[in-house]
Amino acid sequence: MYGWLWHRLPGPAGVRALILTVAALAVLAACFLWVFPAVAPFMPFNETTVGE
Amino acid sequence: MSSGTTTEPAPLSRRDRRRAGRSHARDVVYGVVGVIGELLITLGVLLFAFLLWQLWWTDVVGNRAQAEIVAELPFEPVPTATPSAGVPAGPVIAPPRRDEPPVMAEPVHGTTFATMQVPRWVGEPERPISQGTDRATVLDVLGAGHYEGTAMPGDLGNFAVAGHRTTYAKPFNRVEELQVGDPLVIRTTDNIWYVYRVTSTQVVDPSEIGVIAPVPNEPGALPTERFITLTTCHPMFSARERFIVHGVLDYWAPTSDGIPAELAGGA
Numbered sequence: 001m002y003g004w005l006w007h008r009l010p011g012p013a014g015v016r017a018l019i020l021t022v023a024a025l026a027v028l029a030a031c032f033l034w035v036f037p038a039v040a041p042f043m044p045f046n047e048t049t050v051g052e
Numbered sequence: 053m054s055s056g057t058t059t060e061p062a063p064l065s066r067r068d069r070r071r072a073g074r075s076h077a078r079d080v081v082y083g084v085v086g087v088i089g090e091l092l093i094t095l096g097v098l099l100f101a102f103l104l105w106q107l108w109w110t111d112v113v114g115n116r117a118q119a120e121i122v123a124e125l126p127f128e129p130v131p132t133a134t135p136s137a138g139v140p141a142g143p144v145i146a147p148p149r150r151d152e153p154p155v156m157a158e159p160v161h162g163t164t165f166a167t168m169q170v171p172r173w174v175g176e177p178e179r180p181i182s183q184g185t186d187r188a189t190v191l192d193v194l195g196a197g198h199y200e201g202t203a204m205p206g207d208l209g210n211f212a213v214a215g216h217r218t219t220y221a222k223p224f225n226r227v228e229e230l231q232v233g234d235p236l237v238i239r240t241t242d243n244i245w246y247v248y249r250v251t252s253t254q255v256v257d258p259s260e261i262g263v264i265a266p267v268p269n270e271p272g273a274l275p276t277e278r279f280i281t282l283t284t285c286h287p288m289f290s291a292r293e294r295f296i297v298h299g300v301l302d303y304w305a306p307t308s309d310g311i312p313a314e315l316a317g318g319a
Contacts, residue, residue: 001090031098031101031102036102040106045290048215050258050261050263050264050294051259
């Protein structure tokens with residue numbers, strides 16, 4: 001998967017590594033901003049109220 | 053299987069073809085296993101990122117947001133003593149009042165109407181209290197939340213407040229440090245101090261709604277006292293039980309009289 005991605009990317013190794021780093025950071029940012037906040041309510045902890 | 057002689061390259065023998073087929077199948081299997089492995093590693097990294105987000109980032113964002121909420125509350129300035137002969141500059145201590153306290157009306161859902169300070173929790177900032185106890189609109193974003201329908205600060209009955217013990221700035225992280233007699237200082241946007249004192253703590257099942265009854269643990273009883281109840285999760289990082297803190301009103305004072313002695317340190 002990642003090997004295939006590596007071969008499809010243009011440029012020398014340095015440029016490819018840079019592209020992958022930026023892509024990984026973008027995925028992480030998307031997770032922090034949208035994915036994790038959407039998933040968190042379904043996690044089985046953090047309930048603080050009584051009677052629900 | 054070739055018949056006759058040709059100048060073209062000899063076709064693969066059956067054995068060669070079988071061998072080629074086997075190694076192709078092996079490539080496919082290795083390829084699939086490799087992709088599954090990479091997906092699992094990716095999933096592991098994402099789970100670690102989720103932990104980081106939940107255990108650290110929600111605190112960073114929450115603390116920033118809650119500090120801003122408190123800073124923007126329309127509090128009137130509390131008087132300070134002007135330095136004069138023999139009297140150093142500093143806070144004025146409000147005389148405790150134990151007559152009928154003023155009580156504000158319940159605000160609309162999501163409104164921040166009070167703050168809480170707990171001298172026992174040295175280093176903890178002043179925390180906002182907002183109306184409502186659902187996570188999406190109050191507990192995860194505004195901090196501690198007031199159970200709708202329970203008493204307001206100073207009122208007869210039970211002023212019940214829920215808050216996170218872990219994550220989302222964890223306003224009630226240190227509930228277990230509280231001891232009987234510890235002050236819980238509430239300040240409302242009507243500019244009144246309400247100083248409650250801890251009377252007991254308990255651990256209950258999440259279904260025990262009686263802890264926020266007007267008389268704690270006596271559902272249906274008519275209140276003659278002014279209680280406060282804090283609820284949070286227990287044990288930490290679990291939703292199995294709830295940690296409950298009960299308290300009762302000691303005194304109140306308008307903020308224009310000064311600050312409670314409990315906040316001046318040493319009390």
